[in-house]
Amino acid sequence: MTTLSARSAFADELRRWRALRRVSQLELAIRAGTTQRYLSYLEQGRSQPGREVVVRIAESLELSLRERNALLVAAGYSPLFSELALDAPELTPLLTALRVVLDGHLPYPALIVDGYGTMIEHNVAFELLMEGCAPELLTPPVNVHRLALHPDGISRRVLNLPEWGGHIVEAIRSRARISPDPGLDELIAELEGYLPPTELDAGLHGFAIPLRLRTDDGELCLITTLTAFASSTDVSLSELRLKALLPADTPTADILRRRDERVHAQ
Numbered sequence: 001m002t003t004l005s006a007r008s009a010f011a012d013e014l015r016r017w018r019a020l021r022r023v024s025q026l027e028l029a030i031r032a033g034t035t036q037r038y039l040s041y042l043e044q045g046r047s048q049p050g051r052e053v054v055v056r057i058a059e060s061l062e063l064s065l066r067e068r069n070a071l072l073v074a075a076g077y078s079p080l081f082s083e084l085a086l087d088a089p090e091l092t093p094l095l096t097a098l099r100v101v102l103d104g105h106l107p108y109p110a111l112i113v114d115g116y117g118t119m120i121e122h123n124v125a126f127e128l129l130m131e132g133c134a135p136e137l138l139t140p141p142v143n144v145h146r147l148a149l150h151p152d153g154i155s156r157r158v159l160n161l162p163e164w165g166g167h168i169v170e171a172i173r174s175r176a177r178i179s180p181d182p183g184l185d186e187l188i189a190e191l192e193g194y195l196p197p198t199e200l201d202a203g204l205h206g207f208a209i210p211l212r213l214r215t216d217d218g219e220l221c222l223i224t225t226l227t228a229f230a231s232s233t234d235v236s237l238s239e240l241r242l243k244a245l246l247p248a249d250t251p252t253a254d255i256l257r258r259r260d261e262r263v264h265a266q
Helices: 005-022 025-032 036-043 051-061 066-073 088-105 124-130 144-149 161-178 182-192 250-265
Strands: 110-112 119-123 211-215 218-228 241-247
Touching: 005 025, 005 036, 005 066, 025 036, 025 051, 051 066, 088 110, 088 119, 110 124, 124 211, 124 250, 144 161, 144 182, 161 182, 218 250, 241 250
Parallel strands: none
Antiparallel strands: 110 119, 110 241, 211 218, 218 241
C-alpha cells in the first residue's frame, strides 16, 4: 500500500469509527494524547500517522483487537495482535484450563462461544438444553443462537420464547451497533425470522430476562452470565465468551443438582 493510499484508507476508517463512537475530534484528541488539529489532518488524509499514534487512537476508540489490527493495516502497518487458530499448540494449555472452568460450573450448564456464537466447548450439564434438538442443529459448527431460537432447537421447550428470544436478538444487535459486522447482520435477520413479534420492556437489561425451560424433571428458571477474556492479546482468545446459566430459584438448583448426581452415578 502506497503512503497516499494508506493515508486515504486510514482517514476513511478514522472518520467512520469516530462517527460510530459519537465522539468529537477534540474529545478523541484528548483521549489519544494528541491535538485536534493533528487529528483533523489525519481525517483529511493530509498526514501519515505513526504506528504508535494509530495504536493510541484505536485504544481511545475502544476497538476490539481485531478492529485495532484492521486500523493498523489501513494505515499501512502490520497487525499488532496475533490471531492463532484455536487448535494451535500454543493455545492448548489455555483451552485445557477453560475446560476446567466449565467443569467448575457443574451442576449448572456452561459453555464457551466465539464472537458469532459458535460453540467451542460445553460442560455435561449443558446437554440438558440440547435434548430433543434436531440433529442438524447439533452438527459442528454449532451456533448457539440458532440452536436456541430455531423452531427445531431449544425454543420448542422455552415457555417465555418471545421475551427471552427477543432479548437474545437485542443483545446481538447492540454488539453490532458497537462493532458493525455483515455477518452479525445476517445472523440477526435469521434469528428474527424465528420469533413472533414482541416488544421488550425497556427496563429489562443484562440477565434480567430468565430462560424458562420445560424439562422432564420440571420447569427450570435460568439466568445467563457472560465472562469475557479481556486481558488476552490474541484476537481469537479475546473474542471468546464464557456463558454460564445459573439457577434463578431453589427448585431449579435442586433439579440441576439431582440431574448431576444421576449423570455421575451412571
